[in-house]
Amino acid sequence: MLPLLLLPPCLALALSPWSAAAGKPSGSYWLTDAKGLAREFDGIGAVSGGGATSRLLVDYEEPYRSEILDYLFKPNCGAALQILKVEIGGDAQSTDGTEASHMHYENDENYFRGYEWWLMKEAKKRNPNIKLIGLPWAFPGWIGKGENWPYDHPDVTAYYIVSWILGAKRFHDLDIDYIGIWNERTFNSKYIKILRYTLDKQELQRVRIVASDNQWEPISFVMMLDSELREVVDVIGAHYPGTKTMPSALLTKKKLWASEDYSTFNNEVGAGCWARILNQNYVNGHMTSTIAWNLVASYYEELPFGRCGLMTAQEPWSGHYSVDPPIWITAHTTQFTQPGWHYLMVDGHLEGGGSYVALTDGKGNLTIIIETMTYSHSACIRPPLSPYSLSPQKATFYFNGSFSHLEALQVWYSKLEFKSANSTLFQSLGSKKICDGMLTLNLDQDEVYTLTTLTTGRKSRFRDPPRSQPFPSTYKDDFNVRNPPFSEAPYFSDQTGVFEYFVNTSDPGEHVFTLRQVVNQRPVTWVSDAENTISIIGNYKWVNLTLSCDVYIESNQGGAFIAGRVDKGGIYISDAEGVFFWVFPDGTYRVTGDLYGQKVLMKGLSGVRAESWHRLTLTLRGTTASGMLNGYPLWENVTITNPENGWAAIGTKSFEFTQFDNFHIQTS
Numbered sequence: 001m002l003p004l005l006l007l008p009p010c011l012a013l014a015l016s017p018w019s020a021a022a023g024k025p026s027g028s029y030w031l032t033d034a035k036g037l038a039r040e041f042d043g044i045g046a047v048s049g050g051g052a053t054s055r056l057l058v059d060y061e062e063p064y065r066s067e068i069l070d071y072l073f074k075p076n077c078g079a080a081l082q083i084l085k086v087e088i089g090g091d092a093q094s095t096d097g098t099e100a101s102h103m104h105y106e107n108d109e110n111y112f113r114g115y116e117w118w119l120m121k122e123a124k125k126r127n128p129n130i131k132l133i134g135l136p137w138a139f140p141g142w143i144g145k146g147e148n149w150p151y152d153h154p155d156v157t158a159y160y161i162v163s164w165i166l167g168a169k170r171f172h173d174l175d176i177d178y179i180g181i182w183n184e185r186t187f188n189s190k191y192i193k194i195l196r197y198t199l200d201k202q203e204l205q206r207v208r209i210v211a212s213d214n215q216w217e218p219i220s221f222v223m224m225l226d227s228e229l230r231e232v233v234d235v236i237g238a239h240y241p242g243t244k245t246m247p248s249a250l251l252t253k254k255k256l257w258a259s260e261d262y263s264t265f266n267n268e269v270g271a272g273c274w275a276r277i278l279n280q281n282y283v284n285g286h287m288t289s290t291i292a293w294n295l296v297a298s299y300y301e302e303l304p305f306g307r308c309g310l311m312t313a314q315e316p317w318s319g320h321y322s323v324d325p326p327i328w329i330t331a332h333t334t335q336f337t338q339p340g341w342h343y344l345m346v347d348g349h350l351e352g353g354g355s356y357v358a359l360t361d362g363k364g365n366l367t368i369i370i371e372t373m374t375y376s377h378s379a380c381i382r383p384p385l386s387p388y389s390l391s392p393q394k395a396t397f398y399f400n401g402s403f404s405h406l407e408a409l410q411v412w413y414s415k416l417e418f419k420s421a422n423s424t425l426f427q428s429l430g431s432k433k434i435c436d437g438m439l440t441l442n443l444d445q446d447e448v449y450t451l452t453t454l455t456t457g458r459k460s461r462f463r464d465p466p467r468s469q470p471f472p473s474t475y476k477d478d479f480n481v482r483n484p485p486f487s488e489a490p491y492f493s494d495q496t497g498v499f500e501y502f503v504n505t506s507d508p509g510e511h512v513f514t515l516r517q518v519v520n521q522r523p524v525t526w527v528s529d530a531e532n533t534i535s536i537i538g539n540y541k542w543v544n545l546t547l548s549c550d551v552y553i554e555s556n557q558g559g560a561f562i563a564g565r566v567d568k569g570g571i572y573i574s575d576a577e578g579v580f581f582w583v584f585p586d587g588t589y590r591v592t593g594d595l596y597g598q599k600v601l602m603k604g605l606s607g608v609r610a611e612s613w614h615r616l617t618l619t620l621r622g623t624t625a626s627g628m629l630n631g632y633p634l635w636e637n638v639t640i641t642n643p644e645n646g647w648a649a650i651g652t653k654s655f656e657f658t659q660f661d662n663f664h665i666q667t668s
């Protein structure tokens, strides 16, 4: 049921449900700018990466890909995001995959790898005012010089990061607004100062530093002791703050952000979480930006944190995507504010539970966002510290100062239905008159209202996307037809190592265009990457299949595998099980039940050697596996039990160059 709004203006107050409030909390809330304004609002955003969360988005065909991007970034369309934060690829696993570094090796530079450049450009194309943030999760191995630590040579790390910012400008005309330190890992004061110095030396004074993308402490405390550090850190970014800040953070007088938050399944529960923290991160914690992990769930759903994006686009093969409720919750704030607006000085707590924030552009525009999420339904990955109850209530807003002359406000409304998934999302209720300088709402639970002077709000809806379909049961790629402008082949999702298109112009035959694993040294990791490299593809439900692929091991220390029923990825990749068929350049082969290579099911001689192409074929049927080399049976009747299903994969024994070609999978 929508609240009744269409009664005659000031009469409505007396007749309508707006005034029926006997026995309910009946709060009065004053909105004024007469005594100045509160903190500057810095925008609502989302993270692409940390890691590979947008991986499958790039493989969508048009027009679906553009529609998805419009829902995310286009002003007055959908989420109209004000900030895009991207991973600076570090060649290592960073939650749902690896993202390629712009410098795999010390003497290497390439600003066309991966998809974050493309994504930033698509976002800017739609909203030139969107703010861009870069943050590393991991670093290529040469940064650590053998240690899993990026700070022993802070000048090298600063050079690496500043190169990324300069490359963004030089090759893509992208101005990076904010730069981070090391996601959810230790910061180093000396490094932060050297980073600032290096930025300034490159005339990048405009780039602001966010630190430390972890907890409020110890960064706030250290900043209070170290005035030089305090000088160079512009924003304190905390992750999953549960809407609370700490006194030490407030003492720094810096901008405070929830620089990563949300991380919740994107149904009504995720939307409820999002609505609550978008307001309460400011109301309780003085945070002036909230950034969702993650932007769009464009990774295989069975990877960790499946569908924890603001919307879902995980089926490029079908074109299917879904615009999930968090998109419309975002719109309640983003379509009616801009970074640079200011919060009004209000307490923000509603008497009957829930919260409101009010923002102004300082030129007479006013936007109020109200949420009444119940605690039990709107829990985020990190819920609030103490549960609270919530009751229906009447709320009366009084308009003073510059706002005393306002006559009406546009009203946008959502109500989340947690049981029936039958929510009202971002619905325009038209304009509501302000009578005698006040406006009263009857608020029920699990609602979001926006009241605003802006008339530009819009709920876009493109045609229905194609229906959902499983990954094709037959799939092949000879890597000859490229996927411009991307460095990776469609649907392959790297979980350790980086697999890139490769061209060998001196190849005499059919292997000019291949896919090559290019990480040759263990990176400075963020989690426990496998000792091997691996890229997964396909349908997690796959059981029976025949998988063939040509492999070319470039070094005598190397080794390559193809696999089926791979059951784990992302941060759990090093524990992955499945059926792995390995060949090594010493002329042996192995069949193992795990990626680690310890559960040996079969082994023997193969005659495989380095710098030579070999075709591997793996067939899985029920509890039996068999393998072929160059078209001839090599092993058969190997009994397999666990796991029962999983993705297909290719990979290498260690961080060695290895090429793959003529990938072919048949599952029925």
Ligand SMILES: *[C@@H]1O[C@H](CO)[C@@H](O)[C@H](O)[C@H]1NC(C)=O
Pocket (backbone or CB within 6 Å): 001, 420, 422
């Ligand atoms: C969905 O909401 C509408 C309007 O409030 C209501 O009429 C309908 O019965 C609801 N459907 C379900 C399945 O709850």
Ligand SMILES: *[C@@H]1O[C@H](CO)[C@@H](O)[C@H](O)[C@H]1NC(C)=O
Pocket (backbone or CB within 6 Å): 363, 364, 365, 453, 454
């Ligand atoms: C509000 O914002 C709009 C759009 O930016 C602008 O045109 C208008 O002048 C502003 N002020 C008022 C009072 O509407």
Ligand SMILES: *[C@@H]1O[C@H](CO)[C@@H](O)[C@H](O)[C@H]1NC(C)=O
Pocket (backbone or CB within 6 Å): 030, 032, 400, 401
């Ligand atoms: C609102 O403005 C009126 C008139 O300017 C003033 O009398 C009143 O004290 C103000 N109220 C608040 C709460 O600011």
Ligand SMILES: *[C@@H]1O[C@H](CO)[C@@H](O)[C@H](O)[C@H]1NC(C)=O
Pocket (backbone or CB within 6 Å): 504, 505, 506, 507, 508, 611, 659
């Ligand atoms: C490229 O092809 C040539 C000719 O087959 C071969 O000798 C060389 O090793 C190949 N290079 C790579 C990096 O695969």
Ligand SMILES: *[C@@H]1O[C@H](CO)[C@@H](O)[C@H](O)[C@H]1NC(C)=O
Pocket (backbone or CB within 6 Å): 543, 544, 621, 622, 623
């Ligand atoms: C896999 O193959 C086995 C043996 O042919 C068969 O019994 C089983 O039903 C198949 N499973 C699926 C999911 O197709």
Ligand SMILES: *[C@@H]1O[C@H](CO)[C@@H](O)[C@H](O)[C@H]1NC(C)=O
Pocket (backbone or CB within 6 Å): 636, 637
């Ligand atoms: C595999 O099993 C089949 C059917 O039982 C049998 O004919 C064949 O000899 C077996 N192969 C090996 C290598 O044991």
